[in-house]
Amino acid sequence: xxxxxxxxxxxxxxxxxxxxxxxxxxxxxxxxxxxxxxxxxxxxxxxxxxxxxxxxxxxxxxxxxxxxxxxxxxxxxxxxxxxxxxxxxxxxxxxxxxxxxxxxxxxxxxxxxxxxxxxxxxxxxxxxxxxxxxxxxxxxxxxxxxxxxxxxxxxxxxxxxxxxxxxxxxxxxxxxxxxxxxxxxxxxxxxxxxxxxxxxxxxxxxxxxxxxxxxxxxxxxxxxxxxxxxxxxxxxxxxxxxxxxxxxxxxxxxxxxxxxxxxxxxxxxxxxxxxxxxxxxxxxxxxxxxxxxxxxxxxxxxxxxxxxxxxxxxxxxxxxxxxxxxxxxxxxxxxxxxxxxxxxxxxxxxxx
Amino acid sequence: xxxxxxxxxxxxxxxxxxxxxxxxxxxxxxxxxxxxxxxxxxxxxxxxxxxxxxxxxxxxxxxxxxxxxxxxxxxxxxxxxxxxxxxxxxxxxxxxxxxxxxxxxxxxxxxxxxxxxxxxxxxxxxxxxxxxxxxxxxxxxxxxxxxxxxxxxxxxxxxxxxxxxxxxxxxxxxxxxxxxxxxxxxxxxxxxxxxxxxxxxxxxxxxxxxxxxxxxxxxxxxxxxxxxxxxxxxxxxxxxxxxxxxxxxxxxxxxxx
Amino acid sequence: xxxxxxxxxxxxxxxxxxxxxxxxxxxxxxxxxxxxxxxxxxxxxxxxxxxxxxxxxxxxxxxxxxxxxxxxxxxxxxxxxxxxxxxxxxxxxxxxxxxxxxxxxxxxxxxxxxxxxxxxxxxxxxxxxxxxxxxxxxxxxxxxxxxxxxxxxxxxxxxxxxxxxxxxxxxxxxxxxxxxxxxxxxxxxxxxxxxxxxxxxxxxxxxxxxxxxxxxxxxxxxxxxxxxxxxxxxxxxxxxxxxxxxxxxxxxxxxxxxxxxxxxxxxxxxxxxxxxx
Numbered sequence: 001x002x003x004x005x006x007x008x009x010x011x012x013x014x015x016x017x018x019x020x021x022x023x024x025x026x027x028x029x030x031x032x033x034x035x036x037x038x039x040x041x042x043x044x045x046x047x048x049x050x051x052x053x054x055x056x057x058x059x060x061x062x063x064x065x066x067x068x069x070x071x072x073x074x075x076x077x078x079x080x081x082x083x084x085x086x087x088x089x090x091x092x093x094x095x096x097x098x099x100x101x102x103x104x105x106x107x108x109x110x111x112x113x114x115x116x117x118x119x120x121x122x123x124x125x126x127x128x129x130x131x132x133x134x135x136x137x138x139x140x141x142x143x144x145x146x147x148x149x150x151x152x153x154x155x156x157x158x159x160x161x162x163x164x165x166x167x168x169x170x171x172x173x174x175x176x177x178x179x180x181x182x183x184x185x186x187x188x189x190x191x192x193x194x195x196x197x198x199x200x201x202x203x204x205x206x207x208x209x210x211x212x213x214x215x216x217x218x219x220x221x222x223x224x225x226x227x228x229x230x231x232x233x234x235x236x237x238x239x240x241x242x243x244x245x246x247x248x249x250x251x252x253x254x255x256x257x258x259x260x261x262x263x264x265x266x267x268x269x270x271x272x273x274x275x276x277x278x279x280x281x282x283x284x285x286x287x288x289x290x291x292x293x294x295x296x297x298x299x300x301x302x303x304x305x306x307x308x309x310x311x312x313x314x315x316x317x318x319x320x321x322x323x324x325x326x327x328x329x330x331x332x333x334x335x336x337x338x339x340x341x342x343x344x345x346x347x348x349x350x351x352x
Numbered sequence: 353x354x355x356x357x358x359x360x361x362x363x364x365x366x367x368x369x370x371x372x373x374x375x376x377x378x379x380x381x382x383x384x385x386x387x388x389x390x391x392x393x394x395x396x397x398x399x400x401x402x403x404x405x406x407x408x409x410x411x412x413x414x415x416x417x418x419x420x421x422x423x424x425x426x427x428x429x430x431x432x433x434x435x436x437x438x439x440x441x442x443x444x445x446x447x448x449x450x451x452x453x454x455x456x457x458x459x460x461x462x463x464x465x466x467x468x469x470x471x472x473x474x475x476x477x478x479x480x481x482x483x484x485x486x487x488x489x490x491x492x493x494x495x496x497x498x499x500x501x502x503x504x505x506x507x508x509x510x511x512x513x514x515x516x517x518x519x520x521x522x523x524x525x526x527x528x529x530x531x532x533x534x535x536x537x538x539x540x541x542x543x544x545x546x547x548x549x550x551x552x553x554x555x556x557x558x559x560x561x562x563x564x565x566x567x568x569x570x571x572x573x574x575x576x577x578x579x580x581x582x583x584x585x586x587x588x589x590x591x592x593x594x595x596x597x598x599x600x601x602x603x604x605x606x607x608x609x
Numbered sequence: 610x611x612x613x614x615x616x617x618x619x620x621x622x623x624x625x626x627x628x629x630x631x632x633x634x635x636x637x638x639x640x641x642x643x644x645x646x647x648x649x650x651x652x653x654x655x656x657x658x659x660x661x662x663x664x665x666x667x668x669x670x671x672x673x674x675x676x677x678x679x680x681x682x683x684x685x686x687x688x689x690x691x692x693x694x695x696x697x698x699x700x701x702x703x704x705x706x707x708x709x710x711x712x713x714x715x716x717x718x719x720x721x722x723x724x725x726x727x728x729x730x731x732x733x734x735x736x737x738x739x740x741x742x743x744x745x746x747x748x749x750x751x752x753x754x755x756x757x758x759x760x761x762x763x764x765x766x767x768x769x770x771x772x773x774x775x776x777x778x779x780x781x782x783x784x785x786x787x788x789x790x791x792x793x794x795x796x797x798x799x800x801x802x803x804x805x806x807x808x809x810x811x812x813x814x815x816x817x818x819x820x821x822x823x824x825x826x827x828x829x830x831x832x833x834x835x836x837x838x839x840x841x842x843x844x845x846x847x848x849x850x851x852x853x854x855x856x857x858x859x860x861x862x863x864x865x866x867x868x869x870x871x872x873x874x875x876x877x878x879x880x881x882x883x884x885x886x
Contacts, residue, residue: 055788075791088789092807101803102793153794425854493736493754498837500854521754522836523843525851529833532728537737538753 007067009033010157010189014051015060016044023047023213024061027191029206031066031156034183034190036204036221038197040232044213045193049159052191054078065156065189076105078157081150085162087142089134095121095145096130102153120148124182140171147182158183160192164199176202197236201225209233227350228272239272240318243352251349257316259342260291261349268352275309277346278320281339282330292342294318298332312340388416389584390436392427394443394571395528396467399551400604401441401592407600408591415584423526424448424502431456431576438585441573441592443467444502448572458579461572464593465606467545468568469503469510471559472534472552479540484514484561487541495530495539498523503530506567507543513566531556545569550605570609650868657865658858665862673840674848675866681756681844682824685763689771689820694813697775698801702784712776719769726765727833734761734834758835759842763824771820778812779805818875825871 009030016023023044029035037045050056052063054075063071070078081102089098099117104110121130124144134142143163150158163179164172180203183190194200200207201221208218209230217229228234234241244253246265252258259271285293296314303309307321310332320340322330332338389408393401398421405417420427420437424447431437431451440457441464442448448461473481479492487494496518497504504523511518521539524530531548533539535555549558573592575585591597598608665671700712718726734741734752744750752758786808790800806813828846835842837851845867853860 053788053792055791075788076794076796078792080792082789082792084785084789088783088785090786090789090804090808101790101795105790105794105796105799149793423854429853429857495754495836498851498854500851500856520838522838523851524837525832525847525854533753533836536728536731536735538731538735 007064009066010191011062011064012052013061014048014063015058016047016051016056017059018047021047021213023051025208025210025213025215026061027208029189029191031188032186033206034186034192034204035206035208036200037191037193037210038200038207038233038236039195039210041195043210045195045210046161048210049082049161049191049193052157053080053082053159079153079155080157080159081153081155083143083146083150083158083160083163086166087134087146089137089142089145089149091134094131094133095126095137095141098134098145099149099152102149106153117148117152120152121145124148124178138171139167140175143167143175144178147179151182151186156188158186158188158190160190162194162196163192163203164196165194179203197225197233226272226348227270229270229352234272238319239274240278241270241272242316243268243270245269246349246351249344253316255316257294259347259349260344261347262344263349265349265351269349270352271347271349273342273347275319275321276307277342278318279341280310280320280322280326280330280332281341282336284339285341291344292347294340296338296340298334298336298338300334301327301332312338314340316340387414387581387584388418389438389581389588390418390420391439391441391588392420392422392431392435392437393439393441394424394427395421395526396443396545396547397421397441397571397604399547400600400606403600403603404588404591404597407596408588411591412584412587417588425450425500436578436580437576438579438581439573439575439588441571443571444506444569445572447502448574451574451576456577457574458577458582459574461574462589462593463570463609464573464597465571465601466568466609467547467571467606468564469506469543469561470546470549470564471561472531472542472544472549472556473540473559474534474537475554475557477557477559481541481559484511484516484518484543484563487511487518487543488516492541493539494518494520495522495524495533495542496520497527497530497543498525501526502569503527503543503545506569509567510543510561510563513563514561545605547605568607571606653861653864653868657861661858662862662865665859666866670839671848671863671866674843674845674863675870677756677759677840677842678825678844678846678867679870681759681763682767682821682827684760685767685824686771686817686821688760688764689768689824690813690817693768693771693816693820694775694806697772697779698805700772701776701779702787715772716769718766723766723827723829723831724833727762727830730762730765730830730834734758753834754836754838754842756835756841759831759844762830762834763827766827766830767820767824770823771816774816774819775809775813778809778816781812782809814878818878822871822875825867 010028012027014023014025014027021044025044025048027035037048039045047056051058054070054073058071062069065079090101093101096114096117099120100113103113103116108116118130121127124147126141126144129137129141137145164176167175176199183203192203204221206218207221207224209216209224211230211232217224217233224233225237228237228239228241231241242253242255242259244251246267246269248264248266249261250258251261251269251271253271261271294315296312296316298310299313300311301308304321308324308327310320310322312318312320318340391401401419405419408417409415424442424444427440428442428447428450431440432454440448440451451457452461471481471487473479481487496507499505499508524533527544527548530542531544531552534542535552546558549556573589575582575589579585602608696715700708731753732738734744736742736745736751736753741752752761782805786804787800790804795803826846828850831844832847837843837847845863849860849863849867852863
């Protein structure tokens, strides 16, 4: 990098107040980083993105990109590219002219802009669709045109708003892999907004989890997946998560019961375990080696991949994943009383 | 087209008024004349006829005179089209002829007034216009009535009698709009009726010219054959042609027949 | 259900669900409305003096009036587009104090009787008008009694139609396209010119047609402001009105010519658009 690495990349503290909603998010990233803003709907992710793009004014904080203050810069003068959730490709322009639009607006000559646009589209594997209008493109193709359009202006900050949300499941898989490749090639800062943990984990180097306008957790995807700190993240990554107070190998949960763990801790702690680690019994097991055993009741069943997720209430509310065969053998139905067991070795405790 | 559409609406409104007036009055008044007299009169008669209408209502308690002032041709078209009217007073004989041709008047029309042309100028006559010939001055803005309306055909007659070859800036659709152009100082001169200049008060000056004698307009009046209120209509015609009527008309600038 | 319902999907581009008939509660008033609009026009055609028509159509005065009408209405439409589309954009896309008042003022010429509009134009742009006197003094421009005056009078009454129509289209158009353009480096003007304008083109075209039709039929403001002189300010509606004074048959004939030309132009434009889309 350069002699002043600290001035390179994104350094932002975004404060946007609108009515009773307040967004207050600090965000920094080095060139080459891909940061995902992850959070539930209404958390303020899109507001943060719009503030970065200059489409919503900051009411406080600061925004610096490669050492330049952008807080007062209008959107058209920011070196920022945006891929909108529904792409917003200009319907009256061909794919080529959509991509050439940015370079043209930034002063490049017509033929030069078109040549650059064509090069970008070829890189995206769209050489055969240069002359197509947006409505003739498939969802995946449109997504790539939108990405090419955003990249064609050589932005120093690339923003992607739910880049895969508009795609069907099959296309999504393919586009996600391509997007990952393109983001890996991108040498400046990329910030993507998503509510899908898988997109966030696959595409980003770092996650920033936003809830109700605040950052609640940030770090590497694997770290966050292992150590969720809020109910929302735990649900996203598919873990049962509880907060309590540890005393040696036991954590007394705020919810009541105790959980035996392998870790030795003391003080406030989280305990997490995956739904797959839960075993269910119709009758109280006698020979089980599990020390964590709770009396529960089936609240609901829903299919989850090739498994069935059983939502339980009772001593400890939790989620358990079972095979369809197991569900049938146990004769589970909403209201059925069950015993839930988890081995201490499959739980994971960490300081809160 | 526009005018005729408006006329139809006006006619409907008048019909309604008539109906209301007739029912309201016939039940309450025992006077031999009652109800509403509907008078279709040329626009140039507005001031004098309004005065006569008030006089008539005073002399015939329980009667109401309703006027429809408009271009004579529009009025004639309305009457021919079946508009309910008791009296028609036109600004020229040819327009009245359209109604008599259809045998819609009760008896022959009577000429009750005459009108002659004059040149309307801005107050004080700043361009020093003395005659019709002066209207040919190149930079002068002149408006005339369209030849298809009475004041236009009369002006054409007078201008040719004077040998004045005037190219106006506009052929206005009626005498009032010709006069308005002078009042607003958009035109320097307009050939209009003396009555119009008189009605405009001190906002315009009138310049008389001898050729006006060649193009005097006769104003005929007639009771209509299908008049809903025939006897009151006859009385109104009598008032217009009486000495009192003459006086009111003379005050407005009309000449005696 | 019926044979037509079964045939319909084959013919129509978008097949109708079977048995979905137009409810009478909508059909009846719709047909009454249609009849109300068409019967008066039909009456003109029925009562037209067809034998006089050739004579009317060969009169050069008619062609002068028609040509002047078409030129003035088209120029007025162009003028309306030049100032009306930006005005509509201002009303739809920006926020300034008193915007709703301005919007109301823009529509005012719609309720103003055209003749009053003509008088207002005289008071503003006439030889003695509050603006017109300076035009006269500084540039020697006088507008009453000129073809330019006809264009202005027609623009005055046609412009609101265009502004309202375009503003409605702009409000319906997704403003985020303009945001997308901004993130690509487009100034607001560039975004308007290269993105918004093409997107709202159908609405602009519809507004222009409305404005053109209104301008073509304009009578009151024109005759009041610009007067009536054959070949210079006498448009078809003026010719029709004056013909009505003593020759109703001729007036009907002229009206038919105006109607025929309007229908031909509008139908022609419509065809062109539908082909373009």
